[in-house]
Amino acid sequence: MHITCCAHLKMVVDLGGSFCPLLHREDVKMPVRTLPSSFLMLLAIWGVLVPSLSHPQPNPCRMIQRMALCNNGRLSYVPVGPPCNTEELQLNHNHIQTLLNSSLLHYSSLHTLSLAGNYLEKMEANAFGGLHPLQILNLAENELHVGYQDTSHALLQLPQLRVLDLSQNGLEDDMVFHLLQNLTSLQYLNLSRNLMQRLDESSFEGLHHLRELDLHSNMLFEIDGAFSGNPKLQRLNLAFNYLPCLVEFHMTQLVVLNASHNFIEWFVAEQGLKETFHLETLDLTDNKLLFFPFLPSRSRLRNLYLSQNTVRFYGGLVDDATGENLTTSIQFYNLNGNASNVTAQLWDDSLHGDVSSVEILDLRNNQVEHLPQGFISQMQSLTRLQMQTNCLKTLNLTSEGFSGSLYELDVSNNRLSEVMAEKGTLAALGNLTYLNMSLNSLRRLPSGLFSSVESLRSVDLSYNSMGICPSETRGKDEGSPSDCVVWRNMASLRQLYLRGCGIQGMPPSLFAGMRLTHLDLSDNPGLRVETGALRALTGTLQHMGLGKTDMKSVDFSPFHSLRYLNISRNSLTQLPMSLLNLDLRMLDASENNLSTISPGDAALLAPKLRTVFLAGNPFNCCQMEWYRMFETTFTVNMVDKTEILCQDEAKITYRAGVLTILCGDSSRESVFWYLLLVLSGFLLFVGIPTVCLLTFRPLLLQKTVKKKSLKPTSY
Ligand SMILES: *[C@@H]1O[C@H](CO)[C@@H](O)[C@H](O)[C@H]1NC(C)=O
Ligand SMILES: *[C@@H]1O[C@H](CO)[C@@H](O)[C@H](O)[C@H]1NC(C)=O
Ligand SMILES: *[C@@H]1O[C@H](CO)[C@@H](O)[C@H](O)[C@H]1NC(C)=O
Ligand SMILES: *[C@@H]1O[C@H](CO)[C@@H](O)[C@H](O)[C@H]1NC(C)=O
Ligand SMILES: *[C@@H]1O[C@H](CO)[C@@H](O)[C@H](O)[C@H]1NC(C)=O
Ligand SMILES: *[C@@H]1O[C@H](CO)[C@@H](O)[C@H](O)[C@H]1NC(C)=O
Ligand SMILES: *[C@@H]1O[C@H](CO)[C@@H](O)[C@H](O)[C@H]1NC(C)=O
Numbered sequence: 055m056h057i058t059c060c061a062h063l064k065m066v067v068d069l070g071g072s073f074c075p076l077l078h079r080e081d082v083k084m085p086v087r088t089l090p091s092s093f094l095m096l097l098a099i100w101g102v103l104v105p106s107l108s109h110p111q112p113n114p115c116r117m118i119q120r121m122a123l124c125n126n127g128r129l130s131y132v133p134v135g136p137p138c139n140t141e142e143l144q145l146n147h148n149h150i151q152t153l154l155n156s157s158l159l160h161y162s163s164l165h166t167l168s169l170a171g172n173y174l175e176k177m178e179a180n181a182f183g184g185l186h187p188l189q190i191l192n193l194a195e196n197e198l199h200v201g202y203q204d205t206s207h208a209l210l211q212l213p214q215l216r217v218l219d220l221s222q223n224g225l226e227d228d229m230v231f232h233l234l235q236n237l238t239s240l241q242y243l244n245l246s247r248n249l250m251q252r253l254d255e256s257s258f259e260g261l262h263h264l265r266e267l268d269l270h271s272n273m274l275f276e277i278d279g280a281f282s283g284n285p286k287l288q289r290l291n292l293a294f295n296y297l298p299c300l301v302e303f304h305m306t307q308l309v310v311l312n313a314s315h316n317f318i319e320w321f322v323a324e325q326g327l328k329e330t331f332h333l334e335t336l337d338l339t340d341n342k343l344l345f346f347p348f349l350p351s352r353s354r355l356r357n358l359y360l361s362q363n364t365v366r367f368y369g370g371l372v373d374d375a376t377g378e379n380l381t382t383s384i385q386f387y388n389l390n391g392n393a394s395n396v397t398a399q400l401w402d403d404s405l406h407g408d409v410s411s412v413e414i415l416d417l418r419n420n421q422v423e424h425l426p427q428g429f430i431s432q433m434q435s436l437t438r439l440q441m442q443t444n445c446l447k448t449l450n451l452t453s454e455g456f457s458g459s460l461y462e463l464d465v466s467n468n469r470l471s472e473v474m475a476e477k478g479t480l481a482a483l484g485n486l487t488y489l490n491m492s493l494n495s496l497r498r499l500p501s502g503l504f505s506s507v508e509s510l511r512s513v514d515l516s517y518n519s520m521g522i523c524p525s526e527t528r529g530k531d532e533g534s535p536s537d538c539v540v541w542r543n544m545a546s547l548r549q550l551y552l553r554g555c556g557i558q559g560m561p562p563s564l565f566a567g568m569r570l571t572h573l574d575l576s577d578n579p580g581l582r583v584e585t586g587a588l589r590a591l592t593g594t595l596q597h598m599g600l601g602k603t604d605m606k607s608v609d610f611s612p613f614h615s616l617r618y619l620n621i622s623r624n625s626l627t628q629l630p631m632s633l634l635n636l637d638l639r640m641l642d643a644s645e646n647n648l649s650t651i652s653p654g655d656a657a658l659l660a661p662k663l664r665t666v667f668l669a670g671n672p673f674n675c676c677q678m679e680w681y682r683m684f685e686t687t688f689t690v691n692m693v694d695k696t697e698i699l700c701q702d703e704a705k706i707t708y709r710a711g712v713l714t715i716l717c718g719d720s721s722r723e724s725v726f727w728y729l730l731l732v733l734s735g736f737l738l739f740v741g742i743p744t745v746c747l748l749t750f751r752p753l754l755l756q757k758t759v760k761k762k763s764l765k766p767t768s769y
């Protein structure tokens with residue numbers, strides 16, 4: 055049977071008038087007429103409030119050109135409302151359990167059908183009869199594991215299907231095998247969130263045109279010879295499975311391989327291949343790698359994500375163990391017990407494959423103690439090196455030979471005590487913009503490190519022991535080790551973080567010639583911040599961190615651009631007056647000694663502030679006008695509101711938001727009004743239903759009254 059669109063045109067036109075029928079109004083009114091008029095009024099209000107709840111629309115589709123949107127409609131069938139020349143039909147999140155042979159007869163021009171989230175269990179074998187143009191089919195989030203056999207027959211009728219989403223359908227290996235039989239035209243296949251365990255030659259055979267395959271969040275523990283029939287496969291997602299290794303990797307056509315969040319100990323590409331691998335992105339985040347992956351010997355790899363593994367380099371180890379016989383061949387067994395030997399020169403750090411095109415190397419959270427010689431200098435296009443949380447002890451910028459393209463260098467949270475650089479090296483780092491060396495034990499840095507690098511915008515040196523050089527220090531030779539930094543004349547620098555550096559004093563002409571927008575000096579107790587020392591920054595500074603610095607009387611008034619200020623943990627007994635005229639967006643004044651904020655100050659701050667932190671202060675419960683002012687200003691977010699406490703005259707602690715009745719007369723009066731409000735609210739709440747009950751159930755009431763009065767009394 056072949057249905058043409060014209061045969062149905064008339065029917066569609068006929069339906070047009072009753073597209074969104076409003077037929078219920080009469081039905082409802084008729085029985086209502088006999089009810090008391092007050093009930094009618096309530097019903098009318100109810101009708102205004104929840105029209106959609108009371109009358110579900112039978113045809114919920116909305117047309118946008120040739121696309122019919124019928125999502126979230128609780129439909130249990132495919133509607134016929136949309137015209138039959140509709141090209142895209144979206145029926146996501148309805149209740150269609152079976153796609154019948156007749157369901158789609160009406161739509162012969164469909165090229166996209168979306169049935170995600172429908173409890174769909176099966177499709178009858180002829181459900182797509184006559185739907186040859188269908189190219190895109192989304193069946194995600196259904197129950198196709200129930201009727202996969204019928205469904206697989208139905209899919210056979212789609213010779214042009216390019217895109218198929220079968221994610222989250224409870225599918226096991228053999229079900230997938232059935233469903234994919236002869237879908238030779240598929241280019242994109244999504245099988246994520248199913249129950250697949252093993253892949254082999256037969257899994258995707260015949261899918262010659264497949265380009266993208268998503269298998270994330272299955273239970274895969276073995277891949278044995280799969281993908282040999284998919285010469286065009288470019289993107290493969292294997293994330294969140296149970297794979298223990300990826301060896302003999304030889305998919306030269308692949309561009310993106312995501313094998314993150316598995317249990318991979320070994321990644322070994324086939325070393326003998328002369329061909330260049332097309333691999334550009336390899337994601338092995340969150341695995342169990344012990345070794346840097348054994349990459350293809352020729353590749354275009356640009357993005358290498360290896361964070362959250364236990365990678366380290368073993369070069370030093372072998373030197374120590376000369377004479378030992380170190381294995382260079384590893385045996386891997388598959389489920390059938392077939393062994394394959396993979397030979398890799400485990401201990402030779404220079405043989406980890408071709409990294410010459412790598413731009414992003416993410417090695418965060420590993421155990422790297424040193425970088426092999428020549429390792430970094432091979433990466434002539436390296437822009438981002440992320441080595442946060444490793445075990446690096448030293449870093450010699452000269453011998454590593456970073457490329458001029460380096461943009462971000464993050465070596466924070468390592469064990470660095472010294473960073474070295476020879477004269478002339480630093481100027482070569484002309485593109486370095488973000489430098490993070492926080493959380494190390496740095497005692498020495500090459501002098502001129504920050505002033506010689508031309509594009510440096512952000513430096514984080516927090517939690518090291520690097521002091522600030524006294525102002526009389528003359529600039530030393532570039533590169534020579536220095537135990538303090540001269541913070542002057544770094545024209546490009548905008549963000550400087552010097553938290554917890556044990557800084558004690560601030561020399562007078564500090565920051566001269568600099569245009570910082572962010573400065574964080576928090577966690578330097580005893581810093582004794584003086585306005586004069588920061589004078590150079592008054593015009594530019596937008597973010598200032600002075601938490602836990604023992605600051606007392608800084609004059610903030612010259613800092614016109616300041617928007618974010620952190621003065622927490624400073625034992626302040628009142629907010630600095632000079633804050634009030636600034637255009638502050640964020641203020642952190644938590645953990646000080648504030649007992650109140652005067653109503654005048656609060657009135658000045660409230661309209662400007664967006665975010666404020668004030669917990670950890672010993673506020674006085676009887677002087678909390680500021681709290682109510684901030685609370686009623688909707689633009690202010692008191693982030694730690696529930697933790698703001700206050701004490702009354704008897705030193706009893708309350709939450710600031712909770713009512714207190716122990717202050718002076720005026721507040722007692724306000725409590726009276728508050729109670730009155732609560733009482734009237736209560737009356738409203740209880741009263742209205744009672745009145746309604748009395749109005750609409752007069753008979754019932756009479757009965758109850760009668761019953762009560764008929765009860766025999768005990769005397
Ligand atoms: C798939 O196609 C092959 C060859 O075209 C055919 O022999 C086989 O029967 C088809 N499989 C199914 C399940 O239709
Ligand atoms: C596959 O489907 C999952 C779940 O529906 C979705 O999160 C994922 O983005 C899809 N994959 C691709 C490549 O679109
Ligand atoms: C790999 O997959 C995970 C999980 O789906 C995702 O979070 C991550 O962004 C992917 N990696 C890449 C490089 O796309
Ligand atoms: C290394 O292997 C050779 C040959 O198998 C053996 O003779 C030698 O004793 C081994 N050396 C050590 C230190 O185990
Ligand atoms: C793998 O290597 C072991 C030890 O070198 C050897 O005994 C075994 O025969 C090799 N197996 C294969 C399949 O080559
Ligand atoms: C840093 O590396 C360079 C080049 O390899 C070398 O000449 C220099 O001695 C090294 N510096 C230190 C302090 O080891
Ligand atoms: C420096 O970085 C910018 C931005 O990332 C980039 O466009 C430029 O090519 C880089 N310069 C060099 C020499 O790599």
Ligand SMILES: *[C@@H]1O[C@H](CO)[C@@H](O)[C@H](O)[C@H]1NC(C)=O
Pocket residue numbers: 442443466467490491492493512513514551
């Ligand atoms: C520097 O690294 C530390 C720790 O890894 C991190 O907390 C901090 O936010 C980073 N600094 C900047 C400016 O990104």
Ligand SMILES: *[C@@H]1O[C@H](CO)[C@@H](O)[C@H](O)[C@H]1NC(C)=O
Pocket residue numbers: 576577599601602620621622623642667
């Ligand atoms: C303010 O500084 C303190 C102390 O250094 C810190 O704990 C807090 O997180 C900072 N507040 C904000 C909002 O960043």
